[in-house]
Amino acid sequence: xxxxxxxxxxxxxLIAVPLLGAFMTPLTGRANDTVRNIWVILISFATxxxxxxxxxxxxxxxxxxxxxxxxxxSLPGPPDSGGILFRIIFAVDAMSVFMAVSASIVGFAVAxxxxxxxxxxxxxxxYYALILLMQAGILGMVCTGDMFNFFVFLEIxxxxxxxxxxxRVDKGVxxxxxxxxxxxxxxxxxxxxxxxxxxxxxxxxxxxxVIADNMQYGMLDKIALVLMIAALAxxxxxxxxxxxxxxxYSMAPSSATAFLVVASQASLYGLFRxxxxxxxxxxxxxxxxxxxxxLGVLSMFVGVTMAIPQKDxxxxxxxxxxxxxxxxxxxxxxxxxxxxxxxxxxxFGMTAMEGGLFHIINHAMYKGLLFLTAGAVFxxxxxxxxxxxxxxxxxxxxxMLFFVIGALAIAGIPPFNGFASxxxxxxxxxxxxxxxxVIAMVVSVLTLASFVKVFHxxxxxxxxxxxxxxREVPRPMLIGMGILAFLVIIFGIFPQAxxxxxxxxxxxxxxxxxxxxxxxxxxx
Amino acid sequence: xILQNLPYFASGxxxxxxxxxxxxxxxxxxxxxxxxxxxxxxxxxxxATGYITGSAAPIFTNADSDIxxxxxxxxxxxxxxxxxxxxxxxxxxxxxxIYKKYGTADVDKVRRLRG
Numbered sequence: 001x002x003x004x005x006x007x008x009x010x011x012x013x014l015i016a017v018p019l020l021g022a023f024m025t026p027l028t029g030r031a032n033d034t035v036r037n038i039w040v041i042l043i044s045f046a047t048x049x050x051x052x053x054x055x056x057x058x059x060x061x062x063x064x065x066x067x068x069x070x071x072x073x074s075l076p077g078p079p080d081s082g083g084i085l086f087r088i089i090f091a092v093d094a095m096s097v098f099m100a101v102s103a104s105i106v107g108f109a110v111a112x113x114x115x116x117x118x119x120x121x122x123x124x125x126x127y128y129a130l131i132l133l134m135q136a137g138i139l140g141m142v143c144t145g146d147m148f149n150f151f152v153f154l155e156i157x158x159x160x161x162x163x164x165x166x167x168r169v170d171k172g173v174x175x176x177x178x179x180x181x182x183x184x185x186x187x188x189x190x191x192x193x194x195x196x197x198x199x200x201x202x203x204x205x206x207x208x209x210v211i212a213d214n215m216q217y218g219m220l221d222k223i224a225l226v227l228m229i230a231a232l233a234x235x236x237x238x239x240x241x242x243x244x245x246x247x248x249y250s251m252a253p254s255s256a257t258a259f260l261v262v263a264s265q266a267s268l269y270g271l272f273r274x275x276x277x278x279x280x281x282x283x284x285x286x287x288x289x290x291x292x293x294x295l296g297v298l299s300m301f302v303g304v305t306m307a308i309p310q311k312d313x314x315x316x317x318x319x320x321x322x323x324x325x326x327x328x329x330x331x332x333x334x335x336x337x338x339x340x341x342x343x344x345x346x347x348f349g350m351t352a353m354e355g356g357l358f359h360i361i362n363h364a365m366y367k368g369l370l371f372l373t374a375g376a377v378f379x380x381x382x383x384x385x386x387x388x389x390x391x392x393x394x395x396x397x398x399x400m401l402f403f404v405i406g407a408l409a410i411a412g413i414p415p416f417n418g419f420a421s422x423x424x425x426x427x428x429x430x431x432x433x434x435x436x437x438v439i440a441m442v443v444s445v446l447t448l449a450s451f452v453k454v455f456h457x458x459x460x461x462x463x464x465x466x467x468x469x470x471r472e473v474p475r476p477m478l479i480g481m482g483i484l485a486f487l488v489i490i491f492g493i494f495p496q497a498x499x500x501x502x503x504x505x506x507x508x509x510x511x512x513x514x515x516x517x518x519x520x521x522x523x524x
Numbered sequence: 525x526i527l528q529n530l531p532y533f534a535s536g537x538x539x540x541x542x543x544x545x546x547x548x549x550x551x552x553x554x555x556x557x558x559x560x561x562x563x564x565x566x567x568x569x570x571x572a573t574g575y576i577t578g579s580a581a582p583i584f585t586n587a588d589s590d591i592x593x594x595x596x597x598x599x600x601x602x603x604x605x606x607x608x609x610x611x612x613x614x615x616x617x618x619x620x621x622i623y624k625k626y627g628t629a630d631v632d633k634v635r636r637l638r639g
Binding site: 148152155159162163166169171172173175176178179182183186187189190193194196197200201206 | 539543546552555556559562563566569570573596597600603604607610611614615618619621622624625626634635636
């Protein structure tokens, strides 16, 4: 009975659990710290469980359409409604659960890590509430099938993110970064809302499937598309709209930064969802594909070149995050550029898209791991300046090991997960355009160079007198990093299994617009 | 024609004014004011799409339900107003902190993050 109730309402629970958890956190914090910590861990574990169960359901029985306020989407409304119904629906397909799983794994690791890394600081109630709120926003963005609902979750996500960036005021510098992030994401959110208004004016609908079904690709649709691409590419930190990323990522507390990476990826998901599900082949796909590819190549190259001279560990990693986002855009962009061409799509387009999507989950894992190790270094040494750090490998062996795993994964060295997805991108993009593939490889080499430098200046060298008393970080932090490191290795050793179970269905769900429309509208 | 589309033109003008203000002004408060203008413009645009000539307001009067306009955009606008209040309050509180810490709210002087 209870079990059936839970299974039937999984999509709602996925949002309800972290939302309830977020607003209950300050209350549990009134009791004492331990109660609140246990509560936060429980909630993020429950969210992870819900996401995994939902993944199992979707992968075994297809897209789940969940309608709020009624038992089934096909039920007629009350007699005085005039026959037109606006219902908020969640359309959870393979792509959605893929993002939900990646977000909730990182969320769980971040919650574990924060328990220890925040133990000496004040304002913990608000911090955990915001983390959970942001998780609710991310999960809502990836599950919803309604354009306006997407905007609302986008705003929840951005506001919680902006406050997290500014949370440790840090002489006002963090607030400066938070203000930048909040202004830009609000402006982006308003652009999305304007585009939603354009869609509503034309199609009388907010439901993505209905809009996709009626898509004309007229002048107004083009304006809406441009607004959405600009807003969501900015939120995901693609060059030339990347300037908030290094500030935001470097000033946020490290555990929050690992989660901000996932928040950016939710915007990336929104971008792909709009391009593929809403427009698909009605779009001028070659042109749109090339726009995404150019955004991707610019992000890759500018990101990595800006990263090399950085002296702040987290700022350096933030620029690498921009650069890695480029790989995802490149992979999916190549898929989009050959979308309408059956033979090219089958020969390399699908592989490119799978590579791009695979890189999303891999990036969430290894980038999360790297930011957490940077946080561990900052936690013990009290500085993020590369020129002042050194010799920490003598004291922090586990952190060093995790850093090496993350660094090799981001540089695309086998047998870590970054290699698996990058190889898929190299191979497929090479068949599309060899030059792009070569650029991607060069960027990878530069990434490696940059991380060798970080590794050397943080962990290598003789013991420094000022770091004489440093010890390894507390165990919950190590466990949080360990979960991510474990997944980085597992995904790297068995890439094919991951691609077959998670990534291919996601890529197919994204490309197959007809399938999405019929699964949502089929019953109605 | 012009009269009918007046709300759309007005919302366009308000949005563009807001964006120009955000770009040209140096005072942080004025940037947030520009952002609020953009938001007001978007709200006006949303409400304008909801009005259909000859339809009745969607409230409980004795009007025939066939001629009522469907109140989706109104609901959307209300939601956006609430979100806008929260955002503006948050941004202004950020500016207060910045002013306290830096002693100024001028964009040219609030630039400790760079590179």
